Amino acid sequence: MVTFGCFVRERRESLREDNPAYSIRRVAKRMGVQPSYLSKVERDEVAPPSEETTRKLAAELNVDTDVLLALSGKVSSDLQEVIRKRPALVAELIRGLKEMPDHAVLRLVREVRDGEW
Amino acid sequence: MVTFGCFVRERRESLREDNPAYSIRRVAKRMGVQPSYLSKVERDEVAPPSEETTRKLAAELNVDTDVLLALSGKVSSDLQEVIRKRPALVAELIRGLKEMPDHAVLRLVREVRDGEW
DNA sequence: GCTTTTGTGTACTAGTTAGTATACAGTATA
DNA sequence: TATACTGTATACTAACTAGTACACAAAAGC
Secondary structure, three states: OOOHHHHHHHHHHHHHOOOHHHOHHHHHHHHOOOHHHHHHHHOOOOOOOOHHHHHHHHHHHOOOHHHHHHHOOOOOHHHHHHHHHOHHHHHHHHHHHOOOOHHHHHHHHHHHHOOOO | OOOHHHHHHHHHHHHHOOOHHHOHHHHHHHHOOOHHHHHHHHOOOOOOOOHHHHHHHHHHHOOOHHHHHHHOOOOOHHHHHHHHHOHHHHHHHHHHHOOOOHHHHHHHHHHHHOOOO
8 A cells, every 4th residue: 555654755755856855854844844753754653744734745745735635544624614514415425426437526527617507 | 603512402402302311411321421521512612522422412313414523523534535535536526516506516416326427 | 308310510631643852873065 | 074964763742632530509200
């Protein structure tokens, strides 16, 4: 399994290949956390960071925030808010997605995005 | 605003009108928590309970679990799992729901439920 | 009129979260 | 060869979560 730390480390090291600004220390500094902490995170020695810190990390490494949050077992709080506003309705919709193939979900996404309602 | 505690208290007292088994003490006993705790929860003196305890409460009061969780600022962990499995895709869909009216979401729900894919 | 039941006040707590702060040895660099 | 930068080991912690345990006075039930 590709863990949170594993994913972050690979991404950072890949960026570092052609840019020395992506050392643990420099990334940690830009994020505003201790390098020792980021090191532990990358080696999965501690649990993934908070949503806020994960967002900073996603921005820093230029990866999809939702994907990184997912790897950390979390769901973005703005999505949670959408659900909480109409729980009965939205919950049923999401449960329905469970057994749908990707392409069908994608069709739904397009339908919604194109405002077909 | 109707808070978690407020909602629970009203629901329990309503049930109690024609059934004395819905006293704080008895409900708490069936749920496996201290009556003093349930009392504090109902008066919003403490934060809403954990997801597990909220589920028990929803079952006990016969209310929609998703709705009760929403009132407690949480999202059911099984919904979170659906999102985490395909974060990029599902996240976009959910964000799209934000500006849709209820009836349009309902149409989507039906579409998904009827397996139109 | 007594005992049972009720809601609540007060005091306490184990476990978790999300990190910080410092020190140290290895590597690159100038 | 000095010095600057690297990743990491170790030790610590404030705040929060999700409650428990017990005591008490009022009300209800028989």
